[in-house]
Amino acid sequence: MEHALKTPRETSSPDPTRRPQTVVRPAEESGTPQVKMRTELLRAWFGPTEVLKGISLPILKNRVTAIIGPSGCGKSTLLRCLNRMHEVVPGARVEGKAYLDEQNIYEASVNPIRVRQRIGMVFQKANPFPTMSIRNNVLAGLRLQGVRPRSPDELVEKALRQAALWDEVKDILDRSGVSLSGGQQQRLCIARALVLEPEVLLMDEPCSALDPIATAKIEDLIYELRNSYTVVIVTHNMQQAARVADFTAFLYLGELIEYDKTDTIFRTPRDPRTEAYITGRFG
Amino acid sequence: MESDSKQSQETLREPQPSLATIGPEKAFVAICRLAVALPLLLLVVLVVDAVVDGWPRLSWGFLTGYPSRNPEIAGILPALAGSAAVIVLTAVMAIPVGVGAAIYLEEYTKPGRLTSLIELNISNLAGVPSIIYGLLGLELFVRAMQMGRSLLAGAATLALLVLPAVIMTSREALRTVPYSLREACYALGADRWQTIWRVVLPMSLPGILTGIILSVARAIGETAPLIMIGALTYVAFLPDSLMSPFTALPIQIFNWVSRPQKGFHTNAAAGIVVLLVLMLLLNATAIWLRVRLQRRVNW
Numbered sequence: 001m002e003h004a005l006k007t008p009r010e011t012s013s014p015d016p017t018r019r020p021q022t023v024v025r026p027a028e029e030s031g032t033p034q035v036k037m038r039t040e041l042l043r044a045w046f047g048p049t050e051v052l053k054g055i056s057l058p059i060l061k062n063r064v065t066a067i068i069g070p071s072g073c074g075k076s077t078l079l080r081c082l083n084r085m086h087e088v089v090p091g092a093r094v095e096g097k098a099y100l101d102e103q104n105i106y107e108a109s110v111n112p113i114r115v116r117q118r119i120g121m122v123f124q125k126a127n128p129f130p131t132m133s134i135r136n137n138v139l140a141g142l143r144l145q146g147v148r149p150r151s152p153d154e155l156v157e158k159a160l161r162q163a164a165l166w167d168e169v170k171d172i173l174d175r176s177g178v179s180l181s182g183g184q185q186q187r188l189c190i191a192r193a194l195v196l197e198p199e200v201l202l203m204d205e206p207c208s209a210l211d212p213i214a215t216a217k218i219e220d221l222i223y224e225l226r227n228s229y230t231v232v233i234v235t236h237n238m239q240q241a242a243r244v245a246d247f248t249a250f251l252y253l254g255e256l257i258e259y260d261k262t263d264t265i266f267r268t269p270r271d272p273r274t275e276a277y278i279t280g281r282f283g
Numbered sequence: 284m285e286s287d288s289k290q291s292q293e294t295l296r297e298p299q300p301s302l303a304t305i306g307p308e309k310a311f312v313a314i315c316r317l318a319v320a321l322p323l324l325l326l327v328v329l330v331v332d333a334v335v336d337g338w339p340r341l342s343w344g345f346l347t348g349y350p351s352r353n354p355e356i357a358g359i360l361p362a363l364a365g366s367a368a369v370i371v372l373t374a375v376m377a378i379p380v381g382v383g384a385a386i387y388l389e390e391y392t393k394p395g396r397l398t399s400l401i402e403l404n405i406s407n408l409a410g411v412p413s414i415i416y417g418l419l420g421l422e423l424f425v426r427a428m429q430m431g432r433s434l435l436a437g438a439a440t441l442a443l444l445v446l447p448a449v450i451m452t453s454r455e456a457l458r459t460v461p462y463s464l465r466e467a468c469y470a471l472g473a474d475r476w477q478t479i480w481r482v483v484l485p486m487s488l489p490g491i492l493t494g495i496i497l498s499v500a501r502a503i504g505e506t507a508p509l510i511m512i513g514a515l516t517y518v519a520f521l522p523d524s525l526m527s528p529f530t531a532l533p534i535q536i537f538n539w540v541s542r543p544q545k546g547f548h549t550n551a552a553a554g555i556v557v558l559l560v561l562m563l564l565l566n567a568t569a570i571w572l573r574v575r576l577q578r579r580v581n582w
Binding site for chain 1: 393394461463464466468470471472473474477481482485486
């Protein structure tokens, strides 16, 4: 197994409660995209409050999936459940299943750190490491994972080019990551996630603090990224969902109301609550 | 129209000062100003007084001489060396324990009744009079652990004394690292250990260092616990081992002040100047370090 989610120690002593895994890998077809991730009756709590009430959602490979919904509907929580970041918060709890390539990432023997190495994340507020230069911010993930890249400069350039930031920072790579503007910092965080070559990239309202120009750059970037990555983006901006996403899921009060092609969701929504939200009647 | 604009001009203008318009704010500001001036004035008086009294004795010979029955030729070298040795030893003992405790409390414990009990006790310990630490040191280090009236016992006692302050300032510094950065680190596939070492500690280092230096600077002026554990008041030799008897600057000063001869009082004043300069140097180092390191960590 090339991308084992389990730590080597754990694989050598199998957990008796684990059921045998049947790894389903549907043949790649140009017409129907593969399912990269899916959740199955995923429930999540903050303390006593249930914020996700059983979500079953597919996430297709090399497609952009947008999660929309009014504030407090659980869209960020759902995103954070996809790379096991929800449970990092004290008092937070998850039940149900989430599959990455048909392996349940909530199985007891799965190491959440391995999950996060395969599923990258970009946060709402840009959070480059202030003690590191731009170069070291890009390489931070590799360094933290103990990888010593043979040609770090090439990796830095590649990731920064992918994040559409290279031309702006190529002469100031040794400056602090926080010396950049807000939009540049967010693209730096995207580069930092991309250098790890994650299979899935989760983005939690990545443009909410940015001006329209920086937003446009990041949206172009997301559109490019779908060629090599699977992207899930949480957004409260419906135009943004319509612009960048192939599929859209509408969440309301912790439940998945509707999931379909973005066009369908915005043109002919089936559920009246979806229609009310996208036409701006609430939220 | 004209009268309107005139009226609005009128309201912009400062009204004529009267007893009613002086108001509570101005009085409050005046009191606050006084509150700032008072300690400053006291400090100036103290420094000027000590410098004026001690000036005739401040010389290289004073710094490098040994105590003597003759105040003219008495020096503070053993006390200076003793203070330096005690401070270094105190730092060596207090820093790893203090920073370690802070990291544990801040990063590893779950909030709960036990944690808050520990926290409460640490802040209480910071307020315990230093003579109590002296008693503890006498009983624990000097007697029970049979260290005798040694450098090691003195430093261990002072380390206990500064420990609560080191723990509290280090926790304060660790707490300034935003949660979003820890999150960023976890999301990159790092574990808690890597997050602490690669992200949290480098960012909180300026604060931790400042706290350590200020706490240790406080220990350099402590007299009571050292007298309690029996640091000598007349030492004509330099400490040569951890178990060697010793004296420290504040004790030497205390000794000279209690002598009847006028000449020793001059020595005491000169000793105070040296002690003040040492503390100022330590505090200045703390500020310099903080500014220097924070330039790297500006966000």
